[in-house]
Amino acid sequence: MRIMGLDVGDKTIGVAVSDLMGWTAQGVATIRRSRLAADLEHLRELVKTYEVERIVCGLPRNMNGTYGPRAEGIRKFGSLVEKKLNIPVDYWDERLTTVAAQKTLIAGDLSRAKRKQVVDKLAAVLILQNYMDAKAHLAAKEQSKETSE
Incomplete structure (x- = not known):
């Protein structure tokens, strides 16, 4: 099952997609926002x-x-996505993902202009990867619990 991660901002939406196994996230697009x-x-x-x-x-x-207030806007956007695209939407804490993305890109010696082009996509990758890692951890914990009983 593929999962899509979104970093929704006022000007852009960073988009990442998981591999088929749900192990890794790859950045696929940065959508320049216009009309809803x-x-x-x-x-x-x-x-x-x-x-x-x-x-x-x-x-x-x-x-x-x-x-x-930004969280409320994201929830409204997510509800619209869920309704219009007929696909379930989850939410994941994105605290510091853009900061982490910026630091990663700076460490990679990308120019400010190039960082601006990919930072939202990388933030979406971090959101999705963190989500998948947490879900995998919970699944492993549940499996361990079941086998020990």
Whole structure:
């Protein structure tokens, strides 16, 4: 099952997709936002191309764990995606993913212009990879629990 990760911003949407086994995330696109209908159509095309069965939206949280106005906007966007694309949407804590993406790109010695082109896509990769790693960890924990009983 392929999963799509989204880093939804005001100007762009970073998009990542998992491999078929759900082990690794790869960045596939940065959508330049225009109209909501156009954004949804871009996502629809990517969902179809990659045969995605679930979407994970990065959900911005404050450092103290509370949700702010941006989180509400992401939830509304996710609800629209779920409704219009008929695909389940989960949310994942995206705290510091853009910061981590920036640091990774700086360490890779990318110019500011090139970083700007790929930072949202890399943030989507981090969101999706963290989501998949957590799900795998929970599954392993459950399996271990079942075998020990």
